[in-house]
Structures are given as structure tokens and as C-alpha cells.
Amino acid sequence: KAGVTQTPRYLIKTRGQQVTLSCSPISGHRSVSWYQQTPGQGLQFLFEYFSETQRNKGNFPGRFSGRQFSNSRSEMNVSTLELGDSALYLCASSLVNRDEQYFGPGTRLTVT
Amino acid sequence: DAKTTQPTSMDCAEGRAANLPCNHSTISGNEYVYWYRQIHSQGPQYIIHGLKNNETNEMASLIITEDRKSSTLILPHATLRDTAVYYCIVRVATAYGQNFVFGPGTRLSVLP
Numbered sequence: 001k002a003g004v005t006q007t008p009r010y011l012i013k014t015r016g017q018q019v020t021l022s023c024s025p026i027s028g029h030r031s032v033s034w035y036q037q038t039p040g041q042g043l044q045f046l047f048e049y050f051s052e053t054q055r056n057k058g059n060f061p062g063r064f065s066g067r068q069f070s071n072s073r074s075e076m077n078v079s080t081l082e083l084g085d086s087a088l089y090l091c092a093s094s095l096v097n098r099d100e101q102y103f104g105p106g107t108r109l110t111v112t
Numbered sequence: 113d114a115k116t117t118q119p120t121s122m123d124c125a126e127g128r129a130a131n132l133p134c135n136h137s138t139i140s141g142n143e144y145v146y147w148y149r150q151i152h153s154q155g156p157q158y159i160i161h162g163l164k165n166n167e168t169n170e171m172a173s174l175i176i177t178e179d180r181k182s183s184t185l186i187l188p189h190a191t192l193r194d195t196a197v198y199y200c201i202v203r204v205a206t207a208y209g210q211n212f213v214f215g216p217g218t219r220l221s222v223l224p
Contacts, residue, residue, distance in 0.1 A: 004155070033212075043156070043199075043214035058211060090155050099144065099203075101212065103155030 002027065004093050004104035012110045018079040021107045025072050025093030032074040033101060034066060037088040049074055050096075078109075086111045114215030115139065115202040121219040124194075130187040132218050134200030137181040143203060145176060146212070147185045149196040149220075156199065156214075159185065190222045 005024045013019050025032050033056075034046040048056035049068035066076040072093075078085055088108050092101035117135045124130040136145060144163050148156040160167055160174045162183070167174040173186040187194055199217040203210040 035214075042216055045211045045213065056211060088153075092155075100146065100158045100161055102158060103148075105155050106153075 004091055004102055006089075006091050006104040006107050008107060009105065010108050010110075012112060013081050014112055015081055015083060017081050018077060019081060019109060020075055020077045021089055021091075021109070023074045023076075023091030023093075023104060025074070025091075026102055028095065029093035029102070030072050030096050031094045031101075032068055032072065033092045033094075034074070034076050035090040035092065036060070037090060037106070038084075038086070043090070046076065081111045083111050085109065114213045115204055116145075116200045116215055118198070118200050118215065118218045120216065121221070123221050123223055124187075124190045126192060126222050126224050127189055130190040130194065130220060130222070132185040132187075132198050132200075132220065133182065134185070135182045136200070136202050139180055139202050141180075145174070145180075145183050146201040146203075147172070147174065148199045148201065148214075149194075150199070150217070151193075151196045159198075190220075192222050192224065194220065195222045196220060 007022045031050045033048040035043050037043045045058035052068045063079045068074045088106045090106045092103045094101045144161050146161040147159040150156040159172050162174045176183045197217040197219050199214050204213040
């Protein structure tokens with residue numbers, strides 16, 4: 001069974017731009033969560049989607065948003081990029097009734 | 113904030129058992145303990161989770177104390193590829209749901 005895939009793997013953007021990252025969960029997984037990882041703050045939870053609905057969110061500004069499609073694929077969007085948004089963005093998927101999450105390789109975003 | 117505390121770093125000789133401790137003194141009766149690890153620049157990898165009974169899988173064993181205030185992850189025969197940051201996690205309840213909150217983890221170095 002294929003794992004969680006994320007695209008693109010690397011991305012360079014300029015301050016003020018926006019970016020969209022994509023995540024394809026493991027087949028059959030319906031829950032998708034997003035995390036941001038930086039050297040200073042570590043791994044921080046962004047939000048979780050299930051059945052196309054955001055059901056959980058972390059403490060991030062509204063510039064960070066996401067959505068989930070009917071096939072469980074998910075995207076996250078960051079608008080008006082800031083230098084501090086440079087990070088590894090990780091996506092994780094899980095089954096409906098099981099809690100362990102399986103992570104993708106991440107998208108490394110660099111904002112210049 | 114994370115509900116767990118772990119040592120910052122540990123060393124282990126290759127071929128020996130690695131015992132990684134975790135304190136979670138405020139854990140509630142229905143909260144699971146999860147363990148993940150992250151090898152440099154990769155997404156975190158699920159290892160094991162448990163509620164109150166000891167658990168074992170192909171990767172590791174999880175020993176939870178009777179009062180559930182602490183646990184130990186055991187890698188029975190550590191290899192160089194087990195060098196990673198190991199995270200012990202108890203979900204944190206927020207206004208939006210229960211989040212995985214990653215602390216700084218334990219950096220395990222397996223030495224030849």
C-alpha cells in the first residue's frame with residue numbers, strides 16, 4: 001500500500017506571495033492533518049480534515065487555510081507569505097476509527 | 113504545551129537495548145500514549161501506542177507503569193538506523209478537539 005504523498009517536495013517563494021501544498025493520504029484513510037515544523041518551534045499542529053470538513057485546528061493565523069476533497073486528498077494554502085513561514089510542512093493521514101497517524105515526507109518551503 | 117517530558121538526548125551502543133523514558137503525570141484515564149520517531153529531515157514515523165497494558169510490535173515494546181504516569185519505549189536491539197528523535201505524545205484537549213502536541217523529544221544516538 002502506498003504511503004502518504006506530498007507535492008511539491010521543495011518550494012521557494014517570495015514574501016507576499018501565496019502557496020498551495022498538496023497531500024494524498026493512504027488509500028482508505030479519511031482523516032488528514034497538517035503540521036508545521038521549524039527549528040525554533042518544533043512540530044506544531046495546523047488543522048485536521050475529515051470528510052471534507054475541518055474538525056480540529058491549531059493556533060495559527062487565518063493566512064493558513066486548508067481543504068479536503070471528496071477523495072480525501074487535501075490541500076493547504078498560505079497567503080501573504082512571511083519569512084517566518086519557511087518550514088517543513090507535514091501531512092499525516094489516519095483511518096476513521098484508529099488514532100495512529102502516518103506522515104508524508106513533507107514539503108520544504110523557503111520564503112525569501 | 114505538551115503533556116509529556118522526556119530527556120533531551122540519550123546514547124545507546126549498537127546491538128544493545130535502547131530504553132527511552134517518558135513522564136506523563138497528568139494523563140487522563142482514557143488517554144493513550146503514542147510514540148513516534150523522526151529521522152533527520154523525514155516525516156515522523158509511527159512506532160507504537162498504548163493505554164495501560166504493555167504493548168509490543170515488530171518495531172518496539174511499550175511499558176506503561178501501573179499508575180500510567182510514565183512509560184518506557186524499548187528498542188530491543190538498536191541499530192545505527194535507529195538514530196532519530198523520539199517523541200512521546202499524549203493528546204491535548206483544546207476548544208476544537210484533541211491535538212497531537214509534539215514536545216522536543218529525545219535525540220537518540222546509536223553508537224557503533
